Amino acid sequence: MATSAWVCFNCRSAVRRSSAFRGEVPCPICSKECTFLGYRILVPPKQKVREWAALREQLFRERTARDVREHEMAVRQRHDLEQEIVRLESMPANRGRARAVQLLRRQLAGSNA
């Protein structure tokens, strides 16, 4: 079974668990929730303060970039749904189209959540 690391940047400590573990991992020193690191990134030695700072910075940059990508995808998906509703409503109304528009509007409402 593959193992992954969770780290506490305050204590520069690491905890290893099964990669399948999905719960919160508390720091063994301060008990605060650890940050998931995965299995590919090496945990720096405890005394290498600068390596820990660089790792923290790297994770922050990666997460920010991912959040931006997810936001852009959500905006694009909403736009696609709106365009499809406009397209269907511009055609002669029938029961199938009315139902399709209703479903698309429901998806649109859900994508704003």
Ligand SMILES: [Zn+2]
């Ligand atoms: Zn800690």
